[in-house]
Amino acid sequence: xxxxxxxxxxxxxxxxxxxxxxxxxxxxxxxxxxxxxxxxxxxxxxxxxxxxxxxxxxxxxxxxxxxxxxxxxxxxxxxxxxxxxxxxxxxxxxxxxxxxxxxxxxxxxxxxxxxxxxxxxxxxxxxxxxxxxxxxxxxxxxxxxxxxxxxxxxxxxxxxxxxxxxxxxxxxxxxxxxxxxxxxxxxxxxxxxxxxxxxxxxxxxxxxxxxxxxxxxxxxxxxxxxxxxxxxxxxxxxxxxxxxxxxxxxxxxxxxxxxxxxxxxxxxxxxxxxxxxxxxxxxxxxxxxxxxxxxxxxxxxxxxxxxxxxxxxxxxxxxxxxxxxxxxxxxxxxxxxxxxxxxxxxxxxxxxxxxxxxxxxxxxxxxxxxxxxxxxxxxxxxxxxxxxxxxxxxxxxxxxxxxxx
Amino acid sequence: xxxxxxxxxxxxxxxxxxxxxxxxxxxxxxxxxxxxxxxxxxxxxxxxxxxxxxxxxxxxxxxxxxxxxxxxxxxxxxxxxxxxxxxxxxxxxxxxxxxxxxxxxxxxxxxxxxxxxxxxxxxxxxxxxxxxxxxxxxxxxxxxxxxxxxxxxxxxxxxxxxxxxxxxxxxxxxxxxxxxxxxxxxxxxxxxxxxxxxxxxxxxxxxxxxxxxxxxxxxxxxxxxxxxxxxxxxxxxxxxxxxxxxxxxxxxxxxxxxxxxxxxxxxxxxxxxxxxxxxxxxxxxxxxxxxxxxxxxxxxxxxxxxxxxxxxxxxxxxxxxxxxxxxxxxxxxxxxxxxxxxxxxxxxxxxxxxxxxxxxxxxxxxxxxxxxxxxxxxxxxxxxxxxxxxxxxxxxxxxxxxxxxxxxxxxxxxxxxxxxxxxxxxxxxxxxxxxxx
Numbered sequence: 150x151x152x153x154x155x156x157x158x159x160x161x162x163x164x165x166x167x168x169x170x171x172x173x174x175x176x177x178x179x180x181x182x183x184x185x186x187x188x189x190x191x192x193x194x195x196x197x198x199x200x201x202x203x204x205x206x207x208x209x210x211x212x213x214x215x216x217x218x219x220x221x222x223x224x225x226x227x228x229x230x231x232x233x234x235x236x237x238x239x240x241x242x243x244x245x246x247x248x249x250x251x252x253x254x255x256x257x258x259x260x261x262x263x264x265x266x267x268x269x270x271x272x273x274x275x276x277x278x279x280x281x282x283x284x285x286x287x288x289x290x291x292x293x294x295x296x297x298x299x300x301x302x303x304x305x306x307x308x309x310x311x312x313x314x315x316x317x318x319x320x321x322x323x324x325x326x327x328x329x330x331x332x333x334x335x336x337x338x339x340x341x342x343x344x345x346x347x348x349x350x351x352x353x354x355x356x357x358x359x360x361x362x363x364x365x366x367x368x369x370x371x372x373x374x375x376x377x378x379x380x381x382x383x384x385x386x387x388x389x390x391x392x393x394x395x396x397x398x399x400x401x402x403x404x405x406x407x408x409x410x411x412x413x414x415x416x417x418x419x420x421x422x423x424x425x426x427x428x429x430x431x432x433x434x435x436x437x438x439x440x441x442x443x444x445x446x447x448x449x450x451x452x453x454x455x456x457x458x459x460x461x462x463x464x465x466x467x468x469x470x471x472x473x474x475x476x477x478x479x480x481x482x483x484x485x486x487x488x489x490x491x492x493x494x495x496x497x498x499x500x501x502x503x504x505x506x507x508x509x510x511x512x513x514x515x516x517x518x519x520x521x522x523x524x525x526x527x528x529x530x531x532x533x534x535x536x537x538x539x540x541x542x543x544x545x546x547x548x549x550x551x552x553x554x
Numbered sequence: 555x556x557x558x559x560x561x562x563x564x565x566x567x568x569x570x571x572x573x574x575x576x577x578x579x580x581x582x583x584x585x586x587x588x589x590x591x592x593x594x595x596x597x598x599x600x601x602x603x604x605x606x607x608x609x610x611x612x613x614x615x616x617x618x619x620x621x622x623x624x625x626x627x628x629x630x631x632x633x634x635x636x637x638x639x640x641x642x643x644x645x646x647x648x649x650x651x652x653x654x655x656x657x658x659x660x661x662x663x664x665x666x667x668x669x670x671x672x673x674x675x676x677x678x679x680x681x682x683x684x685x686x687x688x689x690x691x692x693x694x695x696x697x698x699x700x701x702x703x704x705x706x707x708x709x710x711x712x713x714x715x716x717x718x719x720x721x722x723x724x725x726x727x728x729x730x731x732x733x734x735x736x737x738x739x740x741x742x743x744x745x746x747x748x749x750x751x752x753x754x755x756x757x758x759x760x761x762x763x764x765x766x767x768x769x770x771x772x773x774x775x776x777x778x779x780x781x782x783x784x785x786x787x788x789x790x791x792x793x794x795x796x797x798x799x800x801x802x803x804x805x806x807x808x809x810x811x812x813x814x815x816x817x818x819x820x821x822x823x824x825x826x827x828x829x830x831x832x833x834x835x836x837x838x839x840x841x842x843x844x845x846x847x848x849x850x851x852x853x854x855x856x857x858x859x860x861x862x863x864x865x866x867x868x869x870x871x872x873x874x875x876x877x878x879x880x881x882x883x884x885x886x887x888x889x890x891x892x893x894x895x896x897x898x899x900x901x902x903x904x905x906x907x908x909x910x911x912x913x914x915x916x917x918x919x920x921x922x923x924x925x926x927x928x929x930x931x932x933x934x935x936x937x938x939x940x941x942x943x944x945x946x947x948x949x950x951x952x953x954x955x956x957x958x959x960x961x962x963x964x965x966x967x968x969x970x971x972x973x974x975x976x977x978x979x980x981x982x983x984x985x986x987x988x989x990x991x
Contacts, residue, residue, distance in 0.1 A: 422582035430565035443694030456804025464944035476943035483946030530936035
């Protein structure tokens with residue numbers, strides 16, 4: 150407790166004239182530019198809202214972007230097929246009876262949801278790019294495997310399936326299926342039974358005909374018009390009078406009831422108690438940090454004003470208005486006053502006398518001295534800076550300390 | 555009740571215990587309840603086991619005055635009057651500008667561990683960063699229980715004031731000015747004898763003395779050549795008037811104008827006191843704030859410094875007529891009146907100038923002011939050029955005011971902040987040498 154006194158340097162006083170952060174914040178005023186920028190942003194926002202982009206979405210029958218399917222949906226509608234855009238399992242089940250069901254995402258619906266739809270009695274179920282990991286694939290195409298992934302080269306049907314044979318060559322980038330397990334019953338097109346781009350599994354007792362489409366290209370606006378893509382898609386989807394275009398969504402109420410959605414079942418039993426106890430610990434830490442060692446000490450401090458505030462303000466005012474005439478007048482008058490006192494001239498001495506005295510002292514031409522001390526207003530700010538410089542030089546030439554009063 | 559960081563740590567570790575219990579099969583809520591109850595029990599028990607903060611008896615001794623920029627030492631003595639060991643922390647809170655630190659630490663806290671009956675001395679260094687009375691606020695004692703988990707805390711008043719006096723930075727100019735004063739004193743025959751200088755003595759001529767000061771009559775009587783020596787007049791009144799109105803609040807560099815003027819006033823007063831003059835001090839804005847009258851001798855400077863200690867600028871226009879009448883009421887005989895104010899045009903032309911004639915009629919008046927530091931020699935951009943133009947305007951105004959004051963017979967000292975005190979002292983010495991007082 151009685152160690153040597155530690156003398157610490159006082160914190161440096163803030164430099165005078167350097168605006169603090171607070172000063173800068175306080176000095177901010179909305180300028181004309183600020184308003185212009187704000188107005189521009191507002192107009193841009195309005196334009197964006199008014200010209201809202203058309204609907205987009207992958208394999209959306211109403212979307213017009215390259216990945217959408219509005220072209221195909223319109224073609225089907227022209228052929229008298231009713232296209233029903235369904236999202237939830239319930240809607241799909243309502244629409245499925247006696248219809249073709251197109252499932253754009255075979256990964257999302259759970260087996261339970263698929264059963265609900267299949268129970269409604271669709272005649273054909275088209276799966277777009279299903280894989281062995283998808284519930285629909287496992288449920289309806291057991292034994293089929295993904296053999297390869299093809300690029301976007303045209304490929305010939307090479308099978309007797311009428312829908313493919315009449316469509317001819319198509320472009321089907323995507324997975325190729327190995328359907329040898331179903332040899333005999335299944336139709337495999339576009340690439341042989343061990344790597345087919347299109348597999349049609351026949352309908353049996355409780356299930357409809359299942360079509361595995363190895364590519365979504367024939368459905369999209371972008372690739373609909375390539376080779377026989379359009380014909381293939383129309384043949385596959387337009388057989389029945391109704392087409393249920395099922396785009397599954399995570400917002401499907403049928404998903405909520407699935408047992409795997411329960412988070413509490415996944416966490417170990419000790420996690421929740423630990424979290425609760427951690428909250429208690431946080432409370433204790435908050436108590437520890439929250440209690441001050443005695444109250445704050447308040448102190449009235451004197452006002453601090455810079456003595457040169459009005460002068461600085463005057464300078465900034467002149468600058469803001471670019472009042473070159475006044476500024477030059479002040480600079481010249483001060484220089485004349487100092488020179489006059491230095492050369493022993495009365496304040497009322499005529500300009501000519503002062504000019505003559507300065508010219509005699511410095512050896513400069515009276516004309517240039519007069520232009521400097523009594524000249525016209527500077528043309529621009531640079532000229533004002535130059536004038537200040539020249540006046541300082543003149544004072545130095547007379548032998549006066551620059552910067553003095 | 556206070557809890558410590560150790561309690562926080564223990565509570566954190568308790569979560570691991572809860573995790574372990576829950577993993578071992580105890581129901582979650584039971585584990586939480588068990589551990590939390592144990593924790594609360596430990597905290598409350600430790601708090602009850604802690605001694606009372608009131609058991610600590612605290613007294614303070616030490617310095618009551620300090621010059622600005624120097625360190626005052628006060629010592630707290632804490633005695634454990636209880637029957638239990640007292641462990642904890644003591645905080646000696648002061649106002650922020652008092653700059654109080656417990657010696658050896660960078661804050662105002664000290665750790666204590668006192669057996670019953672023991673006492674500890676805690677040195678607290680106070681280094682104020684501004685003038686005036688710096689007060690100690692409260693002393694807070696926090697004691698913790700034997701487990702170091704929780705404790706009790708109490709704040710108590712322990713009034714103490716450290717009066718912070720002006721720094722008198724210009725006293726470094728004093729020796730050279732005193733030397734000049736001695737030169738003027740009777741030890742040599744000064745060349746210029748003005749009216750008002752007083753005959754001091756006769757002494758023998760030494761080479762270098764002014765031949766005009768030879769006293770021929772005395773020379774005739776003596777065997778040697780005698781010269782008369784003179785000394786400057788003594789026992790004059792010097793009235794120093796500080797304008798503590800709004801213009802004195804302006805900050806030049808790191809100090810307010812009032813601080814700069816106080817510094818100059820102190821140098822002048824020290825010099826005048828040594829020269830045998832009597833010094834009055836007056837600080838005035840709307841009313842007289844401070845007055846010290848007729849001080850001389852060694853007690854002068856301490857009384858002035860003490861009077862100035864808690865003088866602060868008043869944010870109101872100075873009542874110059876009141877100021878002049880206060881001076882007139884104070885001194886009847888001819889005196890040197892030094893007014894430390896501003897030379898800004900508006901306050902002088904509207905305030906002091908109309909009131910001055912009554913003062914100059916009876917007294918010798920000096921007006922002194924610190925001016926702004928000089929601007930950069932030349933402008934490098936437009937903003938600087940305009941700033942220099944505004945400054946040129948202000949300088950012209952000041953020149954104008956100075957000329958007006960000079961016409962009234964007032965001496966004006968217009969100096970940069972660092973030069974003000976020595977320039978004012980020189981002006982005083984000039985006046986004294988000329989016998990104008």
